[in-house]
C-alpha cells in the first residue's frame with residue numbers, strides 16, 4: 001500500500017472529490033456542549049438543547065440509546081446518520097457532528113449524540129400552542145418549505161416514510177426543516193417527474209412505515225410497491241393540520257383510519273383509485289361503504305385553492321397524487337395572500353411536541369383538555385402583539401373555527417379523548433404475552449402487555465420502567481397513533497421446516513387479522529434494514545415475545561394511561577418494532593439454511609456484561625497520542641482532522 | 643467540520659487524501675508496510691469468503707471490504723497492533739450487513755468466522771485446508787460466542803468512530819453494466835457476457851488490491867478500467883475513440899488502474915507463497931509474534 005504512488009487521488013478531476021472524512025473521528029466530546037433542558041423524546045432516546053462552548057450556538061443533541069447491546073449500534077441511528085450525511089438542503093435538518101460522552105472512571109460504554117442545529121419548534125408543538133395563530137401566509141410559507149424539502153429528498157432517491165408534524169422542525173427564523181430519518185430509506189425507482197405524480201414502483205417495500213394518522217390509503221390497503229407519493233399524503237395531512245391545529249385524520253385503528261380517510265376524500269373505486277380492489281386490503285377488509293367525501297365541507301372555509309391543493313395531496317390514486325415538483329407550482333402559492341418570507345414569520349415561544357406531554361404530567365385520563373403547553377404562555381417576541389397574544393390575530397379569522405375544535409373528519413367517531421381514556425379491559429401478566437389473545441370478535445382491545453421494550457428479549461428488563469421518570473399520562477390532546485405493526489406471526493415450532501406455514505397454529509395475536517399470512521407480504525427481495533433473526537431454538541421464542549410486546553404496545557398506550565411512555569410508546573413502537581422485526585427481508589429463510597444447526601444459540605442467558613471489561617485501552621491510548629504528536633509534527637495541513 | 647460540506651452524491655465515494663495514504667496507524671506503530679499489506683489483504687480475502695458463506699450478495703461484501711480498508715488507512719486509522727484483523731473484518735461485515743436488506747445475526751457471522759478460523763490458511767486453494775469431518779475444530783461454544791459478540795459490538799462502534807460515521811460506499815458494478823450497454827457491446831451476447839464477467843472479476847480482485855484502488859478512485863474510473871482490460875483480454879473491440887473520457891476517466895488514470903489491476907495476479911501469487919500453510923497474523927497476539935519473529939530473523943536481537 002505504501003508503494004502506491006500518492007498522486008492517484010488527484011486523478012479524477014471531473015467528480016468532486018471529498019477526502020475520506022474523519023472529522024467525526026474521536027468525535028467532539030460532550031464536554032464541548034453545555035446541556036440544557038430536554039426538548040424531545042424519541043425512539044433512540046432524549047433530545048436535549050445544548051449550547052456549544054466552541055461557537056456559542058445552540059444545538060440539539062439526540063442521544064443514541066444502545067437499545068440492544070446484543071445487536072450493537074442501533075440500525076435506525078445508523079441509517080439516519082448515513083442519510084443525513086448525504087443530504088444538504090436548507091429544508092432538511094443538518095447533522096453537524098457526533099458527540100461522545102464518556103463517563104470517566106466507569107466502564108460504561110460511551111454514549112453517542114447526534115448534533116443538529118437547535119430548532120425552536122416542531123410543527124406539532126407549535127400548532128398545539130394556543131397562543132400561536134398561524135396566518136395564511138405562514139401556512140403557505142411552511143408548506144412551500146416542506147414541499148421544497150420533499151422535492152429535494154425525492155429527487156435524491158430518498159423516501160422519508162415518517163412524515164408528520166412532530167418531525168417537521170421550525171426555527172425562530174421561520175425556516176422549516178424535515179427531521180427524523182429513522183425510517184427513511186433509499187428509493188430504488190425513478191425520481192418523480194413533472195406532471196407524473198409519484199410514478200410507479202418496481203419493487204416491494206415494507207408497508208410497516210408511517211405513523212398511522214399520516215398513513216396513506218395505499219399503505220393501509222397494503223400496497224407494497226409504493227412510491228414517493230406516500231410522503232405527499234403525509235404532507236397533505238400536515239397541510240390540513242395547520243388549519244385545524246390538530247391532526248386531521250386520527251384513526252383509532254388501521255381499519256378506522258381507512259374509514260375516516262374515505263369519509264373525507266371518498267371511498268375507493270376504479271376511477272379514483274384504479275387497482276384498489278386488487279390490493280390485500282386493510283385488515284382483510286376490502287369492501288367499503290360508498291362515500292362521496294366531504295373535503296369541501298371540512299376545508300371549504302379556507303378557500304378554493306386550499307381545497308384544490310389538499311385534494312391533490314390527498315388523492316386516493318397514488319399514481320396521480322401530486323408530486324412535490326408540481327405541488328410547488330400550484331396556484332395556491334401564487335394566489336393572494338402570498339406566502340410570507342420565512343424571516344417575516346413572527347417569533348413564537350419555543351414549543352415541542354414533548355411540551356404537550358409534559359404539560360399534562362400527573363393528570364389522569366379523561367380529564368379536562370390540557371392547559372396551554374409550557375411554552376405557551378410566554379408568547380411575545382418582537383411581533384407578539386397582534387398575534388402571539390391571547391386572541392386571534394387581527395384580520396385573520398380563517399382559523400377561528402379550528403379553535404372550537406370542529407371534529408376532525410370522520411367525526412362519527414368520538415373525539416380522541418374518548419378513547420384515550422379507555423382502560424384496559426383485561427390485565428395480562430408478563431409471561432402471558434406470548435399467547436395470542438384477541439378480543440372476543442377478533443377485533444376488540446388486546447390486553448396491554450407488560451411494559452417491555454421490544455429489544456428486551458430475555459432476562460429482566462435492563463431499563464425497567466420503574467427507573468424511569470413518571471409517565472406522561474394520556475389525555476393530551478392528540479397522542480400519536482402507532483407506527484405500523486410489523487408483526488410476523490410465527491410458529492416457533494415450525495421454524496426448522498422452511499416449508500411449514502409460518503404461523504399456522506397461532507391465532508392472531510392482534511386484533512387485526514393476521515395480515516402477514518398473506519403471501520404478498522413476503523416476497524424475497526423486500527427491503528429491510530433490520531436484523532431480525534430467526535436462528536431457531538429459544539431465541540425465536542423470545543423474538544416472538546418481543547414481537548408480541550410491540551404489537552400490543554400500541555394498545556397498551558391507549559388503554560393504560562399510566563404506562564411510562566404512554567404516548568411516546570404509541571408513536572414509537574412502530575419504529576422499534578420495525579427496528580427489530582422489519583418483515584421485509586429474505587433472511588428468515590436464509591439464516592435458517594445458511595449456517596445450519598450451528599447457528600443456534602441454545603441459550604443466551606449469560607448476558608454480555610463482560611464486554612465492558614475489555615475497554616482498558618491505555619496502551620492503545622498511549623500509542624494514539626504518540627502517533628498524534630508525530631503526525632502533527634510531520635504534517636499539520638491535514639484537512640480531515642480538525 | 644464535516645457537516646459544512648456534507649453533500650455527497652450517492653454515486654460518489656469519499657476518497658483518501660494523499661496524507662492518509664502516506665502513513666498509517668500500523669506503520670506508525672512499527673508494522674512494516676509489506677506485512678501490513680499482507681494482513682489487510684488476508685483480512686479482505688477472509689471477508690470475501692465469509693460473505694459467500696453467509697450467502698451475501700457481492701455488493702454488500704464489497705462495501706464491507708471497502709469499509710474495512712478505510713479503517714486502516716491514515717495516521718489516525720486503526721493500527722494492526724491495536725486491533726486484530728479478524729475482529730475488524732468480522733465487525734465490518736456485520737455492520738454493512740446490518741445496513742443491508744440481508745441482516746444476519748451476530749451468531750451467524752461469528753460462526754462463519756469461527757469456521758474459517760479452522761483453516762490452515764485462507765489464501766490459495768481452500769479445499770485442502772479444512773477437515774470437514776471434524777466439526778469440533780470449528781464449533782463456537784456459547785462462552786466463546788458471548789465473548790466474541792461483545793467484542794463485535796465494541797468493534798462496530800470503534801469502526802464507526804474511526805470512519806467518522808461515514809458508511810456510504812458507492813460501487814462500480816452497476817456503472818460497469820451501464821457503460822457496457824452504452825458501448826453497445828451487448829449486441830453479441832456470447833462475447834459480451836464473457837466480457838462482463840471478466841470485468842466483474844477484475845472489479846472483485848481490485849477490492850483486494852494492496853493499492854487500495856477503491857479508496858483512491860471513484861467507481862466510474864474503476865468500471866472503465868475493468869472494461870478496458872477485459873476487452874483487451876477477451877478480444878472484444880471497443881470504439882477507437884477515447885471512449886473512457888465519456889466516463890469521467892482520463893488516460894492517465896485509466897493507465898494507472900489497468901496496470902494496478904494487471905498486477906493483482908502477481909501480488910496474489912506472492913502472497914500465496916509467502917503465507918503458504920499459515921496465515922497472516924489476524925489477531926493482536928499473532929501480530930506481536932510475527933513482529934518478534936521478523937525481528938529475530940533480521941538479527942535485531
Ligand SMILES: Nc1ncnc2c1ncn2[C@@H]1O[C@H](COP(=O)(O)OP(=O)(O)OP(=O)(O)O)[C@@H](O)[C@H]1O
Nearest residue numbers: 040042043044047060116117118119122166180352
Ligand atoms: N434539532 C432539533 N431542535 C429542536 N428539537 C428537536 C430537534 N430534533 C428533534 N427535536 C425534538 O425531539 C423530538 C424527537 O426527535 P426525532 O423525531 O428526531 O427523534 P425520534 O427518535 O426519531 O423520535 P420519534 O420516534 O418519537 O419520532 C422532535 O419531535 C422534536 O420535538
Ligand SMILES: [Mg+2]
Nearest residue numbers: 042166167180
Ligand atoms: Mg420523530
